[in-house]
Amino acid sequence: MTEPERPPVADWATDFDHTKAAYATRAPEIWDELRGSCPVAHSDRFGGTWLPVRHDDVSTIAKDTDHFSSQGVVVTDWRPDIPKPIGYAPPITSDPPFHKIARQFLLTAFSPKAIAELEQPARVMCNELIDDLLAQQTGTVDAAVQYAQHIPVRVIAAMLGVPEEDGDLFRGFIHRILENPGGVEVAPEDTMDAYLDALIAQRQTEPRDDLITYLTRSTIDGDPLTAAHVRGTCALLLLAGIDTTWSAIGASLWHFAQHPDDRRRWTDDPAVRPFAIEELLRFYAPVTMARLVAEPVEVRGCPMEVDDWVLLPFPAANRDGEAFERADEFVIDRQRNRHLAFGLGIHRCIGSNLARLELTVAVEEWLRRIPHFELADPEQVRWSTGQIRGPRELPVRIVATSDTAA
């Protein structure tokens, strides 16, 4: 990790830096200020970066794949070297026309009906995690580290077909990749790539009912995917599916810890839950994507040059008063909610049905078993920095469980 030192931000309209802790903790206020004063902010950092914060600008850019390329979706000081239209991790880094090919064969595995089958196992798993938390009997637990974090890892491991007994090994890989990328030297035979290659080879000879088998049987123009492609897709699903969902679950619990009325409404009125889930996704949308300008273009009078970065802060769009009534309020039963938490246009999150299921089950089981809890110490909550925003440390005090509640 050799990121250059970057000075503190002097002015969010002309020098913003979305990787700063100050942005992580007060992003919604910054978006509000900018929306009023400078709806397309600019910074010279990262070789030139734009930050549009209005719903309609974010939508226009997300849909305009001619002027804005997905070749790079995470802002860095350098520019990606894997050429368009495929990019490093198809389909998220791909542009038309290749994008559609790379996306198509994944859709069936993530369709709502395919995903619905995972509900029961997810419920069992959340309850196991809660059993462990409560067995600890300390009263204070970390809802991000001990609960939210584990859910997407276990779900995707089960979907891919990682054997249960390899669970610890697999979580070790994920931890290394997400928490400490490039931080430790690892022998080639101990990498996740090597592990996945072995698993892929095994599924080719002994197919099972899992996602790796499904991928080994998928074809592009009649040809099976190469092992490298299958492995790359597995890696993308891990990277795109884990800290995003972890963030959404953590932020939702952060919310419920502080809002007893919303906890009560959730518990007493199951019909409100689908609306509450979409409102949690709107209000705490964890994902900001980026694009690279592919052809010179103007947005709201701002001249964007080739290879400038453009951030797509879906969370900022979700709080735009032009697009939502009472945009800055959390309205648990909001009926009209065209939020962009999963993006829009051709890159709509493939995992959206899965993420929604995980978030619903995680919140449902937590609130059923732990109907009363609060932040142990608001000062100790730590939010992630960068493009995926959510609590990474979330100590909460358990006040009542379903066993102790009347």
Add this chain to the structure above:
Amino acid sequence: MKVRFDRELCQGHNRCYILAPELFDTDDEGYAVLRVEGNVPPDLEEKARLAADNCPEFAIEIEDDATDG
């Protein structure tokens, strides 16, 4: 009331399928499929409006009857 659904705009967010499963199904890839032809039964009109108002891609439109009072 009639519902118009534009398959070209649909990106498979499935908000419609969650809110109004009586009116929208999904295909194998998760794109929406409109289940009603012609008029929406009156008891489903509110659900049709909900689906239209929550589709992030503006793929669903409601056509109110002129005579609808």
